[in-house]
Amino acid sequence: MGQTITEKIFSGHVGKKVYAGEIVRSNIDMIIGNDITTPISIKAFEESGAEKLANPDGFALVLDHFIPAKDIASANQAKISREFAYKHDLKNYFDEKDMGIEHALLPEKGLVVPGDVIIGADSHTCTHGALGAFSTGMGSTDLAFGMITGGNWFKVPESIKVIFTGELQANVYGKDLILEVVRQIGVDGALYQALEFTGSTIETLSMDDRFSLCNMAIEAGAKNGIIAVDDITKAFLADKNLAREPKLHYSDDDANYVRVVKIDVTNLEPVIAYPSLPSNGKPLSQAVADKIAVDQVFIGSCTNGRLSDLKMASEILKGKRVARRTRLIVTPATQQIFKDAERLGYIDIIIDAGGVVSNPTCGACLGGYMGILGDGEVAIATTNRNFVGRMGARSSGIYLANSAVAAASAITGFITDPLSLQ
C-alpha cells in the first residue's frame, strides 16, 4: 500500500513501514522551545533527574515572545531559559543577540531540514512542514520528554490532501490560501490530521508563502502541514549551512487520504478573517463594502513577518502616509530580515509613512508585549489568530489579512483593496 509523505518520514525514523493510526516512538531531529513554554519543560527536565540532553544539538532555545523583557516577571522567566542554556552550553541558543521569531529564524539558520521530525512547544511549529519535514506543536511536558530521551510518542496522522489549482490573482498570497482552507473546513476540520498541500498553484509558490500556508495548518486543528520538496525548496536551502543531510520524501500515487479538498484559486480574492475565529473568512470585496475602520495595523509574526511581507508593504506605503486615526506597527521576524529590509530601503519607506518598526519578536501577535489593543479597538493584522482578547482588550476585534491588504488599510484607515490605491 502506498504511503503519504508524512507516513514516509515516520517510516524512515522508525526503520519500518508505518501507516496512519499507528503509535510510534520516533527519534526527533529538532526540538524547539521558547521563553514562555520552556521554563515548564526545564522544571520537568530537572525533576526527572536528567543531567544532560539526549541530543543537545537537536535542541533550539529561542527567546522571542516577551524579549527584551517587558516586565520583571518576564525577565525572571527568561532567566530560567538563559541559565539552562549556559549550564548545558547549548549551541542553538538564540537570545537578544540573535533575535528572531523561532519559526522564521530556524529555517534561516538551516536548523530545520527536509525529512526531519520536529517538535516545538509552540503550536505554530507546523510552519517547518513547508520544507518537507514533519513538524508539530506539543506542550512543555512533551518537550521535556524529548529533551530527556531524544524522542517522543506519535500517532501517525491520517492525511487530508489539499489540491490548489489555477493562477493567483494580484495581491493574493499563501496567507489567503490557508485562510480559504480554514474557512472551508473549519477550525477543527483537520483535527489530529496532516494537511498535505499540493497542486499546480503550489508549484510556483514562493517559500515565504509556503511558510505562511503551513504556519496556519494548526488553525484548522491539524497536527502538521506539509509541502514536498521541489526546486523552489532546493533554491531556498542552497545557501544554507544545513544541520543535517536532507531526506526527500514524496507521497505515492496510491497513498491513502482521509479526504481530498480541491480549491481552484482562479477567482480567489484576498481573504479577510473576521473576528473571532480564523475560519471566519470573507472576500476582501465584502470587507471593503463593510467599511471597517481600523485603529491599528500590524504587519509581523511567524505567519507574515518575512522579507516579502516588508517588501509588499513598502511598495504600497511608498510616498504615502498612514491615516490620521490609525497606527501601523511593523515587526520584521528576524534580525536578518530587518537588515535586508534596511538595505533594500523598505524600513525608511515604512518609517517615512508613519509606521513604527520594532525589533523582531512575537510581540503584538499575542497581546503579551507591545502594540496592545485598548477597549473596543479594531486591528487588521497579518498574524494567525483573531481570538477574543488575543491582541489586548476583551472587547477589541482583529481582522486577519495578508501584508498587502494590511498596508493598504493603514493608508486609508479602513480595510482596503490595494488595487484601489493604484
Next chain:
Amino acid sequence: MQTIEGKVWNFGKDIDTDLIIAARYLNTSVPEELAKHVMEDADPTFVKSMTPGDIIVADDNFGCGSSREHAPIALKAAGVAAVIAPTFARIFYRNAFNMGLPIFELPESREIKKGDVVTINMDEGTITNKTNGKVYKFTPIPPFMQELIDAGGLMNFAANEVAKGEK
C-alpha cells in the same frame, strides 16, 4: 471506585487556550498566579463564582489554538475537577493528560447544563447527570494513553528511563 463529582459550568465550542489563559498572563508559569485569570476572556465572572471541584462542560474543540501548557495548569490550579467536551484540540488533549487534568470526550456534552451536578465514574466509563438521572458512556481513553497513565504519566516514564540509565 474512582469518581469525580461536581457542579457544571457551560462553555461553547472552540474555546481556545487564549480564552483559558490569556497571553498577557504568561510572564509566569506559577500555577496559583495563572489560576487567578483562568477563563477570564470567556467569562470574567468565572474565577470569582466557581467553587473548587466544579466541572466544565463545553462544546466541540475545547483547547484549540496555542500549545501553552499554562492552560491545563491554570484550570487544574483553579480547582476545576474535570473538563467534558465532545472533542478536544490535539495539543490540549495531550497536555491535559501530562498535567493530570482529567478530561472526558462525551458526544452528548451539549445536553448537560449549567448548575447540573454530574458524577464521572472512571472505572465504569460513565458520566451521570444527577440532576435528571441521565447516564452517558464517555469515549474510552485510547489504549496507548491508558498505558502511559498506568505507568504514572509521561514524566514518570522518562524518570524511569533516566534511573535505568537508558539515557
